Amino acid sequence: MSGVEVQGIRKSFGGAPVLDDVAMRFAEGRFTSLLGPSGSGKTTLLRIIGGFEAPDAGTVTIGGADVTHTPLWKRRIGMVFQSYALFPHMSVADNVAYGLHRQGIRGAAARAEVARALALVELEGFDARRPKQLSGGQQQRVALARAIVTKPRVLLLDEPLSALDRRLRQTMQVELRRIQRDSGLTTIFVTHDQEEALTLSDRVAILDGGRIVQEGPPAEVYERPATRFAATFLGDANLFAGTVRDGAVATPSGPLRSEAPLPAEGAPATLAVRPEKVLPLPAGAAEPAGFNAVDATLRQTVYAGATSTLLLATRDGDPVKCFCQSRDAPALEPGAALRLAWSPTHTLVLGG
């Protein structure tokens, strides 16, 4: 078990740069999610850490030792592939035992380890089955058991849950987290699903344009996105662009204030607020003292069971979103006028 550190990683395929000077520390025993749009190089970074691919430049260290030139089979990493990559010609038990056999562990010792790993993923009694005879979730658990039975130093997961239905996915998320906590493995988890990243991880890293644009604990990255990209990629955000004037940002909807430091007077600035932080008030109502407020027209109410999303437009026609509990959602027809208010504490100033 050991932390992973990458430094100055560059990689291009056929002249097109995919990773451009990526630097990141994955702390020992932590669960880090790697988020980013499709094609941003998440898989490539994971493959470089695992040793499946060599970087054009940069170093990879595991537990303080430089492994940039260590061959894959010596790195002692566990990898769960998006396609699971179970050996179709072997039984479940043989799949799990494969890595043990490579380490020279055979016979009764290997069988005991396999049984323990299969018990950990709650697949006792499936030893003799072939991968084809398992459901997607079961295959995924076999892949996980196979990756951790060899006691790797690092566990790499490339969107392992993306093929599962929502229910099974939630079960597996809990499961994955439990197994990770129990084993204390340094884990790097690639996902498309921002909610998954926020609920599962100790840390979240956002990859865009070949770089890590922000990294930190989930709440921090969500509450304090550093860039416009981070704000809109991780969660929803209402954006208001304007110019800094008198300690506020003058926007077409009126001046808006933030508690965060603003750029210099007269400079352009973009403010953002999360939809769940916005209070929908009746038109003409007074907002709480010190709050930002804009007038808006309701376009549509999207009902999603426990919560509802109000889709609105400002006077200029810019879209604004507001999440609220269905219980609190105002019963209004499209076209109704509303006043939206939120605290300057929740008003983010975005760079980039």
Next chain:
Amino acid sequence: MSAPSTPEGRRARPSIASPEGRRARPAIATAALLLPAYAWLLVAVFLPLGAMLFFSFLKTNPFGSKAPLVFTGAHYLAFVTRPYLVDVAITSLRLGFWTTGICAAIGLPTALAIARATRGRVRQTVFLLAILPFWTNGLVRIFSWTMLLRQGGILDDLVHLVLPGVGSVGLLYSFPAIVVGLVHAYLPYMILTCYLAVAGIDDALIDAARSLGARLPTVFATVILPLALPGLVSGSILIFVPVIGSFMEPRILGGRIGVTMGTVIEDQFTQAYNWPLGSALSFTMLGIVLAIFALFSSVLRGRLAP
């Protein structure tokens, strides 16, 4: 965690519940689609084969004489009454095993190289080169080998160019010469069947094996070879059967030593004009080949079962 049996149970149900009419129509459609193939099989394979089986039990050639047909099983005892045929059969089987083995040893790596290391244009070109023997006339192909292999031939010249001291090299009219010609003729089958098996192997399987600590030779033995086995088996069947019956290569490249079941049987049809004996020998060889396949398939099944 949900009970492990539910997902399969849920998935299996729809096909059971499909309505009657839905199933009847595909059955008719399937039959209609298969009809040409079976009609062709009947006309082109089973009718001639049936005729041959009939001939093999006749005492003499049925053509040209008005004498009544006399039936006998004596031709099936040819291996007993003519013991030299046993040696001939063994030569044929040796040819079969050598040719198939060498084809496998060359074909699988070639298929792997094509499937894993080439793409696009390069792959098409390499493929065309690999199946080139299919496109050349058999006789031309074999006679060009005689020019290459004979004493004072191209191979001889080449060897002398590199090693001037050695004596003359003539492979022609030897067992290896026949094998060379046969391998050349039948290698494409092995490359194609192995390619089909190997191309289906997901790259991630190889990555997975390597991440679990396997080095390349181990990856080959534990992942690639077992998954390529169906291709090797079907390629071997496709090659072994015609090699056993081949007569052109043994005759032209083997000369005096090229006496195989293929040439003996051909002689019965074209020289000795003894069709009944030729047919009986063909069916005996067919029986031997089937017995060999049965043996191998039980061995393979034993090896593959957990």
